[in-house]
Amino acid sequence: MEDKHLGVYIHIPFCASKCGYCDFYSLAGCDSRMGKYQDALLRHIQEAASTMAPYYIDTVYFGGGTPSYYGARRIADAFNILKRAGKVLKSAEVTVECNPDSVRRHELHILRGEGVNRISLGMQSASDDLLKIIGRRHNFAQVKKAVQSIRAEGFDNLSLDLIYGLPGQTKEDWADTLARAIELGPEHISCYGLKLEEGTPMYAAYLNSPVIPSDDEQADMYLYAVETLARYDYAQYEVSNFAKRGFASRHNMKYWDMDDYIGFGPGAHSCIGSTRYSFTRSLEGYIAGVTQDGNLLDEYETLDELDRAAEYIMLGMRRGRGISAEEYHRIYKSDFTPLEELLREYEKDGWTKRLSDRWCFTPTGFLLSNILIGSLLEAQAQHRIRANPWIESAAGQEPQITLPSESF
Numbered sequence: 001m002e003d004k005h006l007g008v009y010i011h012i013p014f015c016a017s018k019c020g021y022c023d024f025y026s027l028a029g030c031d032s033r034m035g036k037y038q039d040a041l042l043r044h045i046q047e048a049a050s051t052m053a054p055y056y057i058d059t060v061y062f063g064g065g066t067p068s069y070y071g072a073r074r075i076a077d078a079f080n081i082l083k084r085a086g087k088v089l090k091s092a093e094v095t096v097e098c099n100p101d102s103v104r105r106h107e108l109h110i111l112r113g114e115g116v117n118r119i120s121l122g123m124q125s126a127s128d129d130l131l132k133i134i135g136r137r138h139n140f141a142q143v144k145k146a147v148q149s150i151r152a153e154g155f156d157n158l159s160l161d162l163i164y165g166l167p168g169q170t171k172e173d174w175a176d177t178l179a180r181a182i183e184l185g186p187e188h189i190s191c192y193g194l195k196l197e198e199g200t201p202m203y204a205a206y207l208n209s210p211v212i213p214s215d216d217e218q219a220d221m222y223l224y225a226v227e228t229l230a231r232y233d234y235a236q237y238e239v240s241n242f243a244k245r246g247f248a249s250r251h252n253m254k255y256w257d258m259d260d261y262i263g264f265g266p267g268a269h270s271c272i273g274s275t276r277y278s279f280t281r282s283l284e285g286y287i288a289g290v291t292q293d294g295n296l297l298d299e300y301e302t303l304d305e306l307d308r309a310a311e312y313i314m315l316g317m318r319r320g321r322g323i324s325a326e327e328y329h330r331i332y333k334s335d336f337t338p339l340e341e342l343l344r345e346y347e348k349d350g351w352t353k354r355l356s357d358r359w360c361f362t363p364t365g366f367l368l369s370n371i372l373i374g375s376l377l378e379a380q381a382q383h384r385i386r387a388n389p390w391i392e393s394a395a396g397q398e399p400q401i402t403l404p405s406e407s408f
Contacts, residue, residue: 003056004054004055004056004260005055005056005057005058005259005260006052006055006056006057006058006086006260006261006262007057007058007059007060007061007251007254007259007260007261007262008052008057008059008060008061008082008086008261008262008263008264009061009063009251009261009262009263009264009265009268009269010041010045010060010061010062010063010078010082010263010264010265010268011025011063011064011065011263011264011265011266011267011268012062012063012064012065012066012067012070012075012097012265013025013026013027013037013064013065013265013266013267013283014026014027014028014030014031014033014034014037014064014065014066014069014070015027015028015064015065015066015069016028016066016069016099016101016102016137017135017137018135018201019134019135019136020133020134020135020200020201020202020205021134021135021163021194021195021196021197021200021202022197022200023197023198023199023200024064024065024267025065025266025267025281026064026065026066027065027283030283033283033287034070034071034074036287037283037286037287038074038077038078039291040286040287040290040291041078041264041265041290042077042078042081043290043291044264044290045078045081045082045085045264046081046084046085047290048085048086048262048264049085049086051262051272052085052086052087052262053086053087055086055087055260056087056089057082057086057087057088057089057092058089058091058092058093058250059092059093059094059095059250059251059254059261060079060082060088060092060093060094060095060251061094061095061251062075062078062079062095062096062097063095063097064097065097066097066098066099066102067096067097067098068096068097068098068099068102068103068104068107069099069102071107072104072106072107072108072110072111073110075096075111075114075116076110076111076114079094079114079115079116080114088115090115092115093117093118093157093249093250093251094115094116094117094118095116095118095119095120095159095249095251096111096116096118096119096120097120097121097122098119098120098121098122098146098150099121099122099136099137099138100121100122100123100138100142100143100145100146101137101138101142103121103142103145103146103149103150104149105149105152105153108149108150108153108155109153112153112154112155117155117156117157118155118157118158118159118249119150119155119157119158119159120159120161120188120190121143121146121147121150121158121159121160121161121186122136122161123140123143123160123161123162123181124136124161124162124163125140125162125163125166125169125173125177126140126143126176126177126180126181127140127169127173127176127177128140130166130167130168130169130173133166133167133168134163134166134167134202135201135202140180143184144184147184147186156187157187157188157247158185158186158187158188159186159187159188159189159190159249160181160184160186160188160189160190161190161192162177162178162181162189162190162191162192163191163192163193163194164177164191164192164193164194164213164218164221164222164225165193165194165212165213165217165218165221166194166213167202167206167209167211167212168211169213169221171217171220171221171224174221174224174225175224175228178224178225178228178229182228182229182232187243187244187247188234188241188242188243188244188247188248188249189229189234189241189242189243190240190241190242191222191225191229191240191241191242192240193218193221193222193240194212194218196212219367222363222366222367223363223364223367225242226242226363227363229242233245235248235320236320236363237319237320237321238252238256238318238319238320239318239319239361239366239369255271255315256315256316256318256319257315258271258308258311258312258315259271260272260273263278263279264279265279265286266279266280266281266282266283266285266286267279267280267281267298274302274303274304274307274308275300275301275302275303276299276300276301276302276303277297277298277299277300277301278297278298278299279296279297279298280295280296280297280298281298305331305332305333306332308331308332309328309331309332309334309380310377310380312327312328312331312332313328313339313373313376313377313380314373314377317360317361317369317372317373317376318369319360320360321355321358321360322352322355322358322359322360322361323358323359323360324357324358324359325340325357326357334380338379338380338382339376339379339380340359341379342375342376342379343359343376346365346372350362350364350365351364351365351368351372352365352372
C-alpha cells in the first residue's frame with residue numbers, strides 16, 4: 001500500500017505592524033497574547049495526533065503574520081510538538097516566513113538546528129521609498145543583511161517575495177527590484193501583483209487612484225518578470241512562482257495538486273480527502289475554542305466528484321504544467337472533449353499551449369486566467385447538463401462556483 005503524505009501549515013498571527021495592503025488574518029500590538037496563543041497552538045497540535053497518524057508529514061510551513069517576529073524558540077517548540085504528534089520525515093521541507101527587520105542570526109541558528117531548511121523572506125521591493133509607502137518596516141539594506149545571515153547559517157533554500165503594481169511604481173522601478181533580487185541569488189522568487197483588498201488602509205487610500213499602475217502597465221510588469229526570470233533559469237511553475245530546478249515550493253504544490261494538508265491557528269485551512277474546513281479568524285476565539293473545547297470551525301464542506309473536477313481545473317490551470325485528460329478522467333469520469341475544444345480555441349489566440357498530453361496557459365493566458373478558467377468551468381457544467389438532461393432543471397438551483405482570487 002502506498003504511503004500517504006501530509007502537509008502541515010501553522011499560522012502565526014502576530015506582526016510588529018500591519019502592512020497597508022495586507023488582509024491576511026494577523027494582529028499588531030498583541031504581543032501580550034503570544035504566550036496564551038502558544039499554549040493553545042501546542043495543545044491543538046497534540047490533539048490532532050490521531051488525524052495525522054495515517055500520514056507521513058513531508059512539508060511543514062510556518063506562515064503569518066510574521067513568524068520571525070514571534071520568535072525562533074516558540075517556533076522550535078511548536079515544531080518539536082509536531083514531531084512528537086506526527087511522523088515528520090527527515091527529508092521534509094520545513095519553511096519559516098521571515099521579514100527582514102526581524103531576522104536575527106542567533107534565531108536563524110536555532111531554527112536551522114531544529115530542522116528548518118527553507119526561508120521565505122518578504123523583500124517586496126528594492127525601493128526604500130516604495131517600501132515606506134506600503135507600510136513595510138524594513139529597507140533594502142536590511143534585506144541584503146538578512147540574506148547574508150540566512151546564508152551564513154547554512155540555509156540553501158531561500159525564497160524572496162516581490163510585489164509589482166505599487167503606487168507610483170514604474171516599469172524601471174520593477175526592473176530594478178527584479179535585478180537586485182536576482183543578484184541576491186535566491187532559489188525561488190514569488191511575484192505578486194498588488195491587489196487592493198477592501199478594509200485595508202491602501203484600499204481606502206488608493207482605490208481608483210491614478211498613481212496605481214493601470215492593468216496594461218501591470219501586465220507589462222508581469223510579462224517582463226516572466227521573461228527576465230526565465231533568462232536566469234527561474235522556471236515558472238505556477239502563475240506567480242518561479243524557481244531554480246528542484247526548488248519549487250513542495251508545500252505550496254500540495255494546494256495546487258489537491259493533496260492532503262492540515263492547518264493550525266486562526267484562519268488556517270485544511271484539506272483531508274474530500275473534506276475542507278477552516279478555523280475561526282479570531283485569536284481569542286481560537287484560544288477559547290482549543291482551551292475550553294469550544295467550536296473552532298468557521299467553514300466546513302465535503303466536495304463531490306464535480307466539485308473536485310472543478311477544483312482540478314481551477315488549481316491545475318494556475319500551474320505551469322497545467323491539466324491533462326488522463327488526470328481529469330481519474331477524478332471525474334466524464335468526457336474531456338468539451339474542455340479540449342475550448343483549450344484549442346485558446347491556443348489559436350496564444351493563451352494556451354499543448355505540451356505532450358498536457359494543456360497549460362502561456363504567460364499571456366495567465367494574465368486572463370480568471371476569465372479563461374471561468375469559461376472552462378462553464379463548458380464543464382454545460383456538458384454535464386447535455387450528458388444528463390434530467391439534471392437541467394436542478395442545475396439552476398446549484399450554488400454558483402466561485403473562482404479563486406488571482407494574485408494580480
